[in-house]
Amino acid sequence: MLKGKDILNAYQFSAEELNLIMNTAAQFEKRVKEGEAIKNMEGMVVASLFFEPSTRTRLSFETAINRVGAKVISMASASSSSTAKGESLADTIRTIDGYVDAIAMRHPMKGSAQIAADVAVHPIINGGDGAGQHPTQALLDIYTIRKEKGYLGGHTVTFLGDLKYGRTVHSLGYFMQLYGNNMIFASPESLKMPEEITQDLRKRGAQIEETGDVEAALAKSDIVYVTRVQGERFDDPAEYEKVKGSYIVDMDLISKAKPGITILHPLPRVDEIAAEVDDYAGAAYFRQAHNGLYIRMALLALVTGRV
Amino acid sequence: MLKGKDILNAYQFSAEELNLIMNTAAQFEKRVKEGEAIKNMEGMVVASLFFEPSTRTRLSFETAINRVGAKVISMASASSSSTAKGESLADTIRTIDGYVDAIAMRHPMKGSAQIAADVAVHPIINGGDGAGQHPTQALLDIYTIRKEKGYLGGHTVTFLGDLKYGRTVHSLGYFMQLYGNNMIFASPESLKMPEEITQDLRKRGAQIEETGDVEAALAKSDIVYVTRVQGERFDDPAEYEKVKGSYIVDMDLISKAKPGITILHPLPRVDEIAAEVDDYAGAAYFRQAHNGLYIRMALLALVTGRV
Amino acid sequence: MLKGKDILNAYQFSAEELNLIMNTAAQFEKRVKEGEAIKNMEGMVVASLFFEPSTRTRLSFETAINRVGAKVISMASASSSSTAKGESLADTIRTIDGYVDAIAMRHPMKGSAQIAADVAVHPIINGGDGAGQHPTQALLDIYTIRKEKGYLGGHTVTFLGDLKYGRTVHSLGYFMQLYGNNMIFASPESLKMPEEITQDLRKRGAQIEETGDVEAALAKSDIVYVTRVQGERFDDPAEYEKVKGSYIVDMDLISKAKPGITILHPLPRVDEIAAEVDDYAGAAYFRQAHNGLYIRMALLALVTGRV
Numbered sequence: 001m002l003k004g005k006d007i008l009n010a011y012q013f014s015a016e017e018l019n020l021i022m023n024t025a026a027q028f029e030k031r032v033k034e035g036e037a038i039k040n041m042e043g044m045v046v047a048s049l050f051f052e053p054s055t056r057t058r059l060s061f062e063t064a065i066n067r068v069g070a071k072v073i074s075m076a077s078a079s080s081s082s083t084a085k086g087e088s089l090a091d092t093i094r095t096i097d098g099y100v101d102a103i104a105m106r107h108p109m110k111g112s113a114q115i116a117a118d119v120a121v122h123p124i125i126n127g128g129d130g131a132g133q134h135p136t137q138a139l140l141d142i143y144t145i146r147k148e149k150g151y152l153g154g155h156t157v158t159f160l161g162d163l164k165y166g167r168t169v170h171s172l173g174y175f176m177q178l179y180g181n182n183m184i185f186a187s188p189e190s191l192k193m194p195e196e197i198t199q200d201l202r203k204r205g206a207q208i209e210e211t212g213d214v215e216a217a218l219a220k221s222d223i224v225y226v227t228r229v230q231g232e233r234f235d236d237p238a239e240y241e242k243v244k245g246s247y248i249v250d251m252d253l254i255s256k257a258k259p260g261i262t263i264l265h266p267l268p269r270v271d272e273i274a275a276e277v278d279d280y281a282g283a284a285y286f287r288q289a290h291n292g293l294y295i296r297m298a299l300l301a302l303v304t305g306r307v
Numbered sequence: 308m309l310k311g312k313d314i315l316n317a318y319q320f321s322a323e324e325l326n327l328i329m330n331t332a333a334q335f336e337k338r339v340k341e342g343e344a345i346k347n348m349e350g351m352v353v354a355s356l357f358f359e360p361s362t363r364t365r366l367s368f369e370t371a372i373n374r375v376g377a378k379v380i381s382m383a384s385a386s387s388s389s390t391a392k393g394e395s396l397a398d399t400i401r402t403i404d405g406y407v408d409a410i411a412m413r414h415p416m417k418g419s420a421q422i423a424a425d426v427a428v429h430p431i432i433n434g435g436d437g438a439g440q441h442p443t444q445a446l447l448d449i450y451t452i453r454k455e456k457g458y459l460g461g462h463t464v465t466f467l468g469d470l471k472y473g474r475t476v477h478s479l480g481y482f483m484q485l486y487g488n489n490m491i492f493a494s495p496e497s498l499k500m501p502e503e504i505t506q507d508l509r510k511r512g513a514q515i516e517e518t519g520d521v522e523a524a525l526a527k528s529d530i531v532y533v534t535r536v537q538g539e540r541f542d543d544p545a546e547y548e549k550v551k552g553s554y555i556v557d558m559d560l561i562s563k564a565k566p567g568i569t570i571l572h573p574l575p576r577v578d579e580i581a582a583e584v585d586d587y588a589g590a591a592y593f594r595q596a597h598n599g600l601y602i603r604m605a606l607l608a609l610v611t612g613r614v
Numbered sequence: 615m616l617k618g619k620d621i622l623n624a625y626q627f628s629a630e631e632l633n634l635i636m637n638t639a640a641q642f643e644k645r646v647k648e649g650e651a652i653k654n655m656e657g658m659v660v661a662s663l664f665f666e667p668s669t670r671t672r673l674s675f676e677t678a679i680n681r682v683g684a685k686v687i688s689m690a691s692a693s694s695s696s697t698a699k700g701e702s703l704a705d706t707i708r709t710i711d712g713y714v715d716a717i718a719m720r721h722p723m724k725g726s727a728q729i730a731a732d733v734a735v736h737p738i739i740n741g742g743d744g745a746g747q748h749p750t751q752a753l754l755d756i757y758t759i760r761k762e763k764g765y766l767g768g769h770t771v772t773f774l775g776d777l778k779y780g781r782t783v784h785s786l787g788y789f790m791q792l793y794g795n796n797m798i799f800a801s802p803e804s805l806k807m808p809e810e811i812t813q814d815l816r817k818r819g820a821q822i823e824e825t826g827d828v829e830a831a832l833a834k835s836d837i838v839y840v841t842r843v844q845g846e847r848f849d850d851p852a853e854y855e856k857v858k859g860s861y862i863v864d865m866d867l868i869s870k871a872k873p874g875i876t877i878l879h880p881l882p883r884v885d886e887i888a889a890e891v892d893d894y895a896g897a898a899y900f901r902q903a904h905n906g907l908y909i910r911m912a913l914l915a916l917v918t919g920r921v
Contacts, residue, residue: 035657036657037656037657038657042344043342043343043344043345045370045373045374047366053693055689056706056709059661059687059689059710059713060713062687063659063687063713063714066659066685066686066687067659067685071373071374072373073366073369073370073373074381074688075362075366075383076383076689076690085575085577086575086577087574087575087576087577091574091575091576092363092575094593095363095574095593095596095597096366098593098594098596098597098600099366099367099370099597099600100370230699267701267705267709268699268700268701268705268706269701269705270699270700270701286708286709286712287712289709289712290709290712290713293712293713349651350649350650350651350652352677352680352681354673378680378681379680380673380676380677380680381688382669382673382690383690386667392882392884393882393884394881394882394883394884398881398882398883399670399882401900402670402881402900402903402904403673405900405901405903405904405907406673406674406677406904406907407677
């Protein structure tokens with residue numbers, strides 16, 4: 001169903017495709033945990049091209065490539081690439097595309113993954129294109145909810161922190177609506193979810209509450225998705241100082257939340273979740289990161305037709 | 308025939324060896340395109356040592372190492388190497404040589420590949436040694452001509468652009484003479500082919516015409532080999548500005564050229580070939596880059612005796 | 615015996631474990647030299663995380679991972695890592711730990727390997743933690759002595775050069791005492807072995823002589839372990855200039871040493887061993903570096919239970 005397709009954004013999938021991806025991921029997870037030397041993509045080579053460095057995402061992709069039986073060629077940063085000699089992204093992709101069977105890429109420019117897909121013969125998997133999309137993160141988020149909660153719909157989900165710049169919450173909002181969850185957006189005023197996204201989700205039928213009262217939000221939430229407030233997003237350092245500590249998830253806050261609340265975070269986490277929370281049973285953020293491995297294995301096998 | 312040998316320069320090969328390399332490359336190309344998981348070099352490890360960064364060439368070598376069944380250890384730049392602690396190149400090579408079955412390397416210093424070959428027990432493949440040699444480029448150039456044209460001799464080949472600093476055209480000139488082609492050197496006066504090279508080629512029997520009239524040259528050429536004029540080669544920026552746009556290959560120029568003309572370029576290309584040319588059937592430069600993969604697979608298998 | 619264990623320091627091993635490691639290394643060495651495509655760790659992935667760059671050690675680990683049949687994910691430097699975004703080392707390790715079957719790491723902070731081991735489910739192999747430990751170096755040192763001399767005890771070993779900051783000589787001193795060797799510490803006054811280490815070794819029963827007379831030391835030594843005096847360790851450049859050339863091992867010095875003396879060095883070497891010595895039969899330092907490969911293969915297979 002996905003053979004030969006590019007994975008460019010979180011909105012491209014049918015419900016059937018989402019199920020296929022998650023079910024394929026679950027199969028790979030089982031096989032990895034049984035210690036199988038998986039050979040689905042034996043004989044294939046996949047390029048991992050990070051024009052913008054991101055060790056976490058790069059190593060997740062490269063583990064996935066290795067674990068699904070393919071081999072990797074890797075570019076950890078663009079500083080040393082032909083780009084520095086003035087080559088266009090399209091030319092770089094055309095060249096690498098001739099070496100490999102698929103390309104996973106991250107690039108700081110919004111729309112770059114589409115440019116790559118336009119010229120590449122082989123499938124492109126977008127590992128983040130600047131302010132644009134990061135579909136594998138969105139997919140691992142819902143895969144994690146399905147694993148942690150057993151099913152994907154009917155939950156109340158609080159989105160906490162930077163909802164303005166956090167591209168992962170934008171995609172997740174779309175998925176949460178798709179599966180029929182209620183959403184609470186809890187953020188400082190200056191970091192609110194962009195109005196057009198909130199309106200779009202509501203138009204699609206989403207139940208959304210916006211609040212600054214975190215305790216009240218968590219008291220009725222099954223899941224809280226915490227994001228990091230990133231200093232580099234702020235023009236005014238004073239504004240950053242004001243909001244950065246505004247939400248800290250600690251055991252005191254969790255004790256007032258709905259029992260059994262699941263805590264997600266796209267990582268890296270800095271101070272927004274206290275270390276003491278790591279031992280809480282519902283702290284799922286490291287499991288969430290690990291789930292990315294299986295989602296990426298599934299996508300690689302599906303787009304290359306090696307399921 | 309090449310087992311245990313180092314690949315250091317374009318001039319080291321007999322005609323028989325050149326045929327063997329190209330025929331071996333053709334076999335690997337066929338096997339890769341059939342999707343075979345090639346295991347010729349199974350159990351072997353090859354070092355890809357780029358003391359000078361070059362993503363394009365490094366990824367081509369590393370794909371070749373992977374596709375021929377070996378494993379890679381990779382150094383993408385020398386900044387973090389023992390070199391920074393004052394270690395000699397010979398010592399670095401001696402150490403790595405003890406880990407692996409072959410070494411592919413690029414180094415900014417002319418003669419560095421020979422230094423490496425002098426101390427290494429295992430074969431060295433020179434991926435470019437500064438102003439020196441870049442034999443795998445020269446080999447993929449002739450392999451491309453053989454594929455595009457069907458045979459290697461009797462063509463008229465125009466070399467266009469920077470013929471002074473472009474090491475690839477120096478090697479290619481040698482090969483073109485060897486296979487009995489006529490050459491036209493078309494360049495700005497300040498970027499002319501070095502006189503000693505032109506004289507040497509003529510002494511060997513080459514038919515060479517030198518001109519500044521690109522249209523006239525292409526009107527009688529079967530192949531044009533375009534090179535990039537690199538700003539960093541010029542001491543005087545004004546001189547660079549004067550020549551950099553002097554030759555641009557666009558569809559207008561091609562419409563005046565000999566029908567069916569093949570366009571080659573070692574890439575990366577900046578402005579010297581217009582994007583519109585990419586759709587022209589004779590635009591072979593991306594296929595040329597892809598051919599590098601098979602040439603490098605052939606060399607690796609040949610020097611390690613795993614053909 | 616070592617399955618599931620972390621390799622954190624040179625002092626953690628029983629004599630039985632040291633024998634097991636060396637015997638396992640010897641088996642892998644034999645199998646590698648016979649050209650076997652070793653599959654002990656097939657299906658496993660190992661992370662090679664160098665938060666502090668070290669091409670030599672990284673490539674040795676990555677070759678070992680490849681040669682023992684596992685696959686590698688690699689971080690060559692921390693500049694591009696989540697660490698730069700403020701993530702704690704523990705969080706980084708927790709995330710990567712979920713991808714892989716073992717982690718080899720180098721980190722500039724003393725104690726970092728222990729921090730990693732505390733949070734990781736999978737085994738950690740310490741590839742150097744700043745001023746702390748570097749156990750694989752210590753193990754390859756004794757493996758080399760066993761190979762060069764045939765046995766590990768009863769030798770007289772001179773430690774030459776920087777004994778103050780050279781962490782490798784600290785671990786080696788411990789092992790030399792353990793196997794019943796006599797030691798001579800020959801260094802400039804300002805680079806003497808730290809008093810607490812010398813006292814501790816003596817308390818354990820070690821025979822230690824301290825001297826500035828290198829010729830006299832080597833005249834009665836079976837082995838000399840040379841270290842590099844590193845300029846960056848000195849606050850006062852004048853002091854560095856004074857001591858840096860104080861010991862140079864050349865053929866003149868070797869001609870006055872005990873016949874058959876074995877010369878070791880952890881590399882990289884700068885000027886402290888003259889190039890002419892490389893041809894001397896007892897110059898074992900490149901063989902020593904190569905032995906690191908087999909020691910690392912052995913440790914990887916042992917801690918993952920794939921011997």
